[in-house]
Amino acid sequence: MTATSSPPLVLPTAQDQTAARGALLHSGNAGVVVERVGQLRAEFRSEGRQFARELAEYLNTHYADIISVFVYEETFGTKDRLHWLMHLKSLHAYEQLIRMGTADEGWRDIILRERIPAERGGGAWDRLFLDGALHETVLIPSTFGMYGTSESTPDSVTAEDGAATFVVPTAQLQTDVPVEQQLNSTTCGILMHRVAELKYEYRAEGRAFARALCESWNRVLAGHATIYLYEEAFGQSDRIHHFIHLKSLSSYYTLMGVRATSDPATREVFTRQWISDEKGGGGWDRMFVQGSLCDLALTPQHWGMYATKAGA
Incomplete structure (x- = not known):
């Protein structure tokens, strides 16, 4: 056969x-x-x-x-x-x-x-x-310097009516992958929502790691997945959100492959010492509240899912 x-x-x-x-x-x-x-x-x-x-x-x-x-x-x-x-x-x-x-x-x-x-x-x-x-849950695209995580005033701060105003760049500007090659919430087959809470003492280092992870994976996963980083505007302080847009459910295997690869450029983000010696040193795993990382996969709703009736 x-x-x-x-x-x-x-x-x-x-x-x-x-x-x-x-x-x-x-x-x-x-x-x-x-x-x-x-x-x-x-x-x-x-x-x-x-x-x-x-x-x-x-x-x-x-x-x-x-x-x-x-x-x-x-x-x-x-x-x-x-x-x-x-x-x-x-x-x-x-x-x-x-x-x-x-x-x-x-x-x-x-x-x-x-x-x-x-x-x-x-x-x-x-x-x-x-x-x-x-x-x-209200999410705003993350950018460097948000919520006092920069030692200097970022370029995204402008003066308006005498007060400093933060201009938030959109998430598609977090990566140098061309916009037309990016997946988003309207074009992906699966949207994976990853939530994690940073320890306050490592809030700046944690955001730097999260953005580096986005950029590293966006480059190597182009065509399979696109990852954006967001912050809660009203809610738990220092809880960050990744939207991982997968082309399909089986694209998760590609995500696993990238995580397991021995390519130095890909693994460097996970092996880098993100925490300074003055703070005790350490990698990305020290920056998060233990047990706070959680993933949820979402499928765009379509009529007939789970044997439900279609709309009129």
Whole structure:
């Protein structure tokens, strides 16, 4: 018998969720990324996904100049837990969106509409989710000098109305890999979210390591993965976030291969002594709170996932 292999399964990416045309905001060009997580009730798993996609598409088509929103599911983790990634131009854009609650009738219709049939108890979107399960994390692309991690004033600080203002470069500028060769939250097959908490005494060294890791891997993984680094704007201080954009789930093997390679340039980031002798010396493993590194894989949501009903 001759062994044959099945053709690779190509799943839709997040950009396929929207009919919006023109430039989309994504993890590479957004000034702010807000991750909203919600746990659906199992009995309303289809209705909840329909609501999530409808809400995202309304923003994508009516506020395309300031926000792009996409929905993801946990590849491995808690089932029926949805993740919205809201890509905003800036925090100013979020202030504009706050007005929707009272001024945008289309938005209010989506929020107030009955989504559960009477024979199942009736109700709007609030019945679709577990109480207290909605949670948001605000992420800003990391750049050198943020949060006092530089001994000198970085070039990204400008004067505005007499006060110093930090201008945050977008994440796609963290690497010298050409933008057209980078993967992002709209084009990747899997988005791996890695979270880690730095020890306060090594907060500057830890960020330097995290950025060096991004640049090293971005160069060697071009075409397979792209990695960006973010900071929490409101939340746990010195908790950093990597978005590792994989072309597909099997690209994880390539990531493993890079980590295991004996290539000196690749391994140097992990073997370098990042901590000065004055602080006791040491490598990257001393800079993080033990047990704080955590990975989560997200798959762009598409209709029919996990035997759920498609949208109207």
